[in-house]
Amino acid sequence: MSPHNDSAMPAGRMPGHLYATLCVAALLTAGCPLPDRSGANNGQPAADTSATLPCNDASRTCTQRYIQRASGCASSANSGNKQNDDAARQCALENYGAALKHVPATGADDLRTDALIGLADSLKAIRDNAAPQTDKTSVVKALDSTISTLDTSPGGRPYAQYFRADELTVAGRDESLPQNEACARLTQARSTLANTGTDAKLSGRVNSLRDSIDFFLQKRRCE
Structure with missing residues (x-):
């Protein structure tokens, strides 16, 4: 995942590290392809965009693996290095979105709810840490959509x-x-x-x- 310097962005433009927010609503319906720029060993976000996805089947195990990767990325987003932290937050966002795409049709409502909570947290973190001049409209819309879905999810x-x-x-x-x-x-x-x-x-x-x-x-x- 390529780190991005928000301060170099003109006002009104969305930084590259917010890319995945454009797809969040579609992710909830498995309608948007997810770039593989996330997760690595020891919970650190990977810079290698060709890293192998942990799994590709709709199952509890696969969903849990994406949630674990997302959680690891989120926990590494407080290093104090803005580029690394932005990358970690993006990594968490993408992996929670991927988790939602791999939730099985039945028997995994708890995991769907966990992934939605993580996705909302990731969007909140991106919103809260975006540069002042950043247009946050897409982030806020994605967060609103996620909250609405979470509201109807069990628990x-x-x-x-x-x-x-x-x-x-x-x-x-x-x-x-x-x-x-x-x-x-x-x-x-x-x-x-x-x-x-x-x-x-x-x-x-x-x-x-x-x-x-x-x-x-x-x-x-x-x-």
């Missing part, structure tokens, strides 16, 4: 609500918004977050996001 609704609350928080903390609009989004985010339930795996993230929402509610002097 996925609490996670969908978390990601929706996060999107509303990002929108609400935009300092260019008038106070009333920012407060409306942040208040809606707080309400949406309350619908995540008591999922133990989510509790830490929910608490962190709630603290962030409360901070911005206070900062914008929302009543």
